[in-house]
Amino acid sequence: MFLQIGKEDSWLVAAGGTPVPPLLCVAMPTARLFHVSDLHFGREDPAALDWFAGLVRNERPDAVVITGDFTFRATKPEFAAAIAYLERLDVPLSLEPGNHDLPYYNDPLRRLFRPYRRFAKFEGRIEQPLTLSAAAIVPLKTVSRFQWRVNQSLGVVRPASLAAAMERIAAAPKNCAPIVACHHPLADIPDMAEPQHTRGGKAALAALAAAGAKAVLTGHIHDPFDRMWETAAGPIRLIGAGTLSERLRSSRPSFNEISVEEGRIENRVRTLT
Ligand SMILES: [Fe+2]
Ligand SMILES: [Fe+2]
Structure with a gap:
């Protein structure tokens, strides 16, 4: 995106009444994210998934951030379907696990010792940071x-x-807004x-805000929200994504379109109508 110095309605007017056009256009780093959550393969909504994939294909965001619950029961077929879908998106991905993605309680050894094995080829990419031109996506395990x-x-x-x-926030490039991604909301959201x-969520928010994090992206509750949370170190924005599954609560299938420019964050909830 380009920042135009001098808008048309505020051009200077030279002697003789001739408008002086803008002198300079400066390229500003921006990042545009699609934040989606709770796909819940096994209970997925095919129409919602097709809608989202079509928008990714047509609009090419810089990254898709997925804040967990890829599957419903963490079974092999569910993971296979989720992985095939994500591969087709063909954009950089930030992948955080959700509580539905851990092996179920009847498989305690795998749950304890190799919990992400069924992510298969994505196993090593879970909870990894992603640096874009204007934003650094920092994973936080919840x-x-x-x-x-x-x-x-x-x-x-x-x-x-x-x-x-915190280490990853400290290591983020100075021109990148640190944005934390995790599955569970770190504080209770009023009216949700x-x-x-x-546990530990509010203390984490205080620490993350003090470290310079601008926002925390989450899923889990299947309804979108966008609130400011005040800490002693200043505010931090809490942004939750809805779901693309059949497990709707009080809202239609949706995702968040998030734009980041010079530390400013804009969020638009996009809903399947
Ligand atoms: Fe969920
Ligand atoms: Fe969840």
């Missing part, structure tokens, strides 16, 4: 193989995961479905 509470689907930010994210109880 899924857990085991935690001391009944509901294992809830999120947790462990110190090691937060430290890894149900409390998320992400």
Whole structure:
């Protein structure tokens, strides 16, 4: 995108009444992301997936950020279908796992020791940073193989995961806005479905904001939102994506189109009508 110095309605007028055109156009780095979540292959919505893939093909975002729950039951066929779909998108991907992507509880050894094996060729690309011209996508792990509470689907930010994210934020190029991507919302969103109880989430938000993160992209609750969260170090933006699955809650299938330019973030929810 180009920044035009001097808009037409504010051109200078030279002596004699001749407008003086803009002197300079400066190329500004921008990044345009499609943020999508909760595809839930196994309970996917084919029409929503086709709609999204068509927009990616036609509009060519700089990257697609997927904040987890690729599958419904983390089965081989579900992963095979998810991987085939993602490969067809043919754009850079940022891949964060969701609670539905871990091996189920009847497969405890694989859940504990090789949880991402069924991502197959994408296994080594899970939770990896992605640097674009104007944004650095920083993964933050919130899924857990085991935690001391009944509901294992809830999120947790462990110190090691937060430290890894902080290191990556510190290493991001100075002209890139650090944007964190994870599955679970790190704070309960007022007026949204149900409390998320992400352990360590609020402390993580304070630390991430202090480190310079501009936003946190999440999924899990299947409805889009866009809120500011205040911390002692300043605000940080919380952006949630809807779902492209049949598991709709209060909104239609959707994704977020996010533009980043000079640290400014614009978000537009795009909904399948
Ligand atoms: Fe989900
Ligand atoms: Fe989830």
